[in-house]
Amino acid sequence: MITTSASHLGPRVRWTGLTALVGLVWFLLPAQALATPQPVTPPQIPGIAGLPGPVAAAAVPSPQGLKLLKATPDTGPPGTPFVLTGSGLPPSTDLDITWSTATKQYIMDVVPDSVDFYGRKFSPTTVVLAKGRTDASGNLSLNLKFPQDYGALHDIYAVAGGVQLAKGGVLVERTYSVSPLKGAIGTEITIKLNGLGWLGYMDTVAVIWDNRYAGFLSSVTTRGQATATIRAAGPPGKHTLELVPASATTPFLNITQSAVGYLGFKRYTFTVTKDAGPPPTKVVWPLDLAPTSSERTTFRTATIAGVNAKVSTGSGTVGSKVQLTASGLAPGAAVIQWNTAVGTRTGAGYSNSYTPLANVTIPASGNLDTTLTVPDDVGGWHTIEVLQGGATKASVPYRIDQSLFQGGINGTKFKRGDRITIHFKGVGFTEMDNILAVTVDNAYIGYVCGFFSAGDTVLDMVASGEPGTHLVDFYPTIYKQQKGGNDIWYGATPFLTYRTDYPLLALGYRLPAYHFAYTIVK
Amino acid sequence: MKMIRALVVAATTAAALALAAPALAADAPFPMNPFPGPSAEYTFNLQTLMGHGSKVKPAVYCADSSVFRRGNQVIFRMYIVDAKTGKVMNGKDLSSVVVKIAGIADLKTGFKPQGGKPDATAPWLWSAAWLVPDDYPLGAFKFTVQAKVKKTGKVVTYDPVIPGTDWSITP
Numbered sequence: 001m002i003t004t005s006a007s008h009l010g011p012r013v014r015w016t017g018l019t020a021l022v023g024l025v026w027f028l029l030p031a032q033a034l035a036t037p038q039p040v041t042p043p044q045i046p047g048i049a050g051l052p053g054p055v056a057a058a059a060v061p062s063p064q065g066l067k068l069l070k071a072t073p074d075t076g077p078p079g080t081p082f083v084l085t086g087s088g089l090p091p092s093t094d095l096d097i098t099w100s101t102a103t104k105q106y107i108m109d110v111v112p113d114s115v116d117f118y119g120r121k122f123s124p125t126t127v128v129l130a131k132g133r134t135d136a137s138g139n140l141s142l143n144l145k146f147p148q149d150y151g152a153l154h155d156i157y158a159v160a161g162g163v164q165l166a167k168g169g170v171l172v173e174r175t176y177s178v179s180p181l182k183g184a185i186g187t188e189i190t191i192k193l194n195g196l197g198w199l200g201y202m203d204t205v206a207v208i209w210d211n212r213y214a215g216f217l218s219s220v221t222t223r224g225q226a227t228a229t230i231r232a233a234g235p236p237g238k239h240t241l242e243l244v245p246a247s248a249t250t251p252f253l254n255i256t257q258s259a260v261g262y263l264g265f266k267r268y269t270f271t272v273t274k275d276a277g278p279p280p281t282k283v284v285w286p287l288d289l290a291p292t293s294s295e296r297t298t299f300r301t302a303t304i305a306g307v308n309a310k311v312s313t314g315s316g317t318v319g320s321k322v323q324l325t326a327s328g329l330a331p332g333a334a335v336i337q338w339n340t341a342v343g344t345r346t347g348a349g350y351s352n353s354y355t356p357l358a359n360v361t362i363p364a365s366g367n368l369d370t371t372l373t374v375p376d377d378v379g380g381w382h383t384i385e386v387l388q389g390g391a392t393k394a395s396v397p398y399r400i401d402q403s404l405f406q407g408g409i410n411g412t413k414f415k416r417g418d419r420i421t422i423h424f425k426g427v428g429f430t431e432m433d434n435i436l437a438v439t440v441d442n443a444y445i446g447y448v449c450g451f452f453s454a455g456d457t458v459l460d461m462v463a464s465g466e467p468g469t470h471l472v473d474f475y476p477t478i479y480k481q482q483k484g485g486n487d488i489w490y491g492a493t494p495f496l497t498y499r500t501d502y503p504l505l506a507l508g509y510r511l512p513a514y515h516f517a518y519t520i521v522k
Numbered sequence: 523m524k525m526i527r528a529l530v531v532a533a534t535t536a537a538a539l540a541l542a543a544p545a546l547a548a549d550a551p552f553p554m555n556p557f558p559g560p561s562a563e564y565t566f567n568l569q570t571l572m573g574h575g576s577k578v579k580p581a582v583y584c585a586d587s588s589v590f591r592r593g594n595q596v597i598f599r600m601y602i603v604d605a606k607t608g609k610v611m612n613g614k615d616l617s618s619v620v621v622k623i624a625g626i627a628d629l630k631t632g633f634k635p636q637g638g639k640p641d642a643t644a645p646w647l648w649s650a651a652w653l654v655p656d657d658y659p660l661g662a663f664k665f666t667v668q669a670k671v672k673k674t675g676k677v678v679t680y681d682p683v684i685p686g687t688d689w690s691i692t693p
Contacts, residue, residue, distance in 0.1 A: 068625030075660075100661070156659075167664070170661075
């Protein structure tokens with residue numbers, strides 16, 4: 001028989017005894033990385049292609065100079081057929097036709113009290129796109145296709161024996177799809193992009209709605225493809241939706257005057273047909289992707305040999321129940337402890353924190369079977385530990401997912417000047433889940449943060465605007481980038497491709513977007 | 523960023539020249555090369571600019587750039603300096619200076635006043651113009667410069683390309 005007591009203590013309640021000592025040591029130590037920042041392999045995403053060929057061996061330019069390869073056409077979207085021709089090459093020679101591209105990853109550092117974001121890493125990569133052979137006169141002619149790959153400029157070389165003999169190049173153009181182009185206020189508009197490039201300025205596209213910044217799409221880990229949804233904001237009538245390249249996630253409004261002017265931009269007109277009232281609140285979760293890294297924040301301890309422990313579910317919302325079972329423990333007293341992070345990035349600092357969830361007595365069998373209540377705490381990955389005699393006997397990771405508190409929004413009809421509140425629980429503490437970016441009628445207005453408030457996050461705003469339906473949307477976003485030189489890429493702005501391209505997906509996080517609406521009445 | 527590169531190349535060579543004497547005189551604990559590359563007999567100070575002969579009009583003529591569109595005119599211009607004497611090498615010192623571009627016949631440069639006008643104050647440089655053909659391959663753009671020294675007959679080659687930061691041709 002297991003006895004349980006003193007559960008449901010909040011994370012800010014301090015602890016006593018050895019646990020407190022351990023915690024104090026941790027509190028006094030500066031936050032240090034468990035490892036250096038690392039590029040993290042992105043998850044496998046359905047429909048996203050890999051490299052368009054095997055990696056090519058290194059090659060050097062011919063000392064006799066390069067001939068030219070002609071691609072016809074040399075501009076088009078992924079999948080475009082083209083003919084590659086060359087002349088003046090060695091006769092009857094087998095050639096590798098190589099294609100310059102890149103691999104891209106996010107760089108992150110999993111530390112005990114955060115996951116720090118260090119930006120994007122691209123690694124130039126050359127693959128063998130095709131094999132060819134010159135004729136007896138040294139001519140080459142091949143029918144090929146632009147592969148499904150990152151877009152923009154790609155160099156093509158004809159290579160024999162590690163020597164580049166001839167060079168060509170193509171522009172893989174980006175494609176746009178926006179659908180539908182008319183509907184009532186709140187209509188979901190799907191934006192699909194393909195052929196985004198791999199360099200900065202090329203893998204990010206900003207969305208502008210009636211000259212208001214709504215957020216950005218990215219294809220850092222999705223090899224040139226990006227899909228996102230925004231909602232049609234009112235009033236009824238014609239509205240302009242623009243898709244423009246972005247640098248640090250914000251729109252680069254005169255990209256055509258830049259060195260990458262060929263990227264261009266796209267404009268659409270969306271017709272809002274009617275105001276049918278506020279659509280219901282909606283929460284949209286990312287794709288359920290298998291994480292590629294097992295590193296977890298606060299997961300600093302391991303289950304000792306001979307002890308097995310598990311939780312009935314690896315994730316849940318605050319206040320939910322989770323069953324913890326273990327075997328191989330020593331009979332006697334044990335403490336079940338919750339490892340989390342507390343503090344602030346506004347100046348005072350932050351650190352790990354340890355909170356007892358329950359005191360239990362392990363019977364002679366050495367088995368533990370108890371139900372715990374998930375604390376009202378910051379979201380993301382935590383650790384549930386079983387301590388005996390001050391030592392960790394078992395340790396299991398647990399993820400708090402975000403949730404709405406009491407339905408989120410405090411109403412759907414307001415007069416101008418009324419207060420509107422939107423309330424969340426379980427907002428996280430890392431640099432990539434501690435804030436939510438906010439738009440009103442597709443205009444970015446700022447962010448809300450949940451770290452210092454232990455995940456409890458409230459937007460308090462004043463109802464404004466013309467009578468009719470208005471939209472409020474919340475998206476995951478990156479709070480901060482640690483380093484990056486001239487490649488700073490964040491801005492706390494709406495990360496519209498959060499479902500597929502978000503850095504934390506590789507670490508097993510699931511961060512949703514929230515969609516609310518209300519009506520201003522006279 | 524790429525636009526800066528030509529200037530960086532120039533600055534590097536200039537800095538190398540300026541620092542050579544004090545660096546060599548310093549109390550070095552062991553033989554060392556204070557420069558990021560091997561020492562050279564001749565240094566090249568090269569710029570590529572948007573030419574007035576462009577069919578596709580650039581935003582600003584004569585702007586330094588390493589990104590050119592098809593139809594832009596590329597102006598190659600450079601000083602070549604004898605690193606030993608510090609002398610800027612002119613038409614009496616060099617019998618030829620050519621730009622070698624992949625797939626294109628050698629581009630001969632001339633030692634001319636900047637802008638082509640015989641102005642008393644105009645700096646003289648080795649320069650040549652190249653109109654990027656409408657069908658020139660897109661992407662990285664490779665070239666080198668070869669100068670032939672009159673006195674010795676030696677051919678000096680300058681490869682300005684820093685790996686990963688090629689000049690490029692765009693649509």
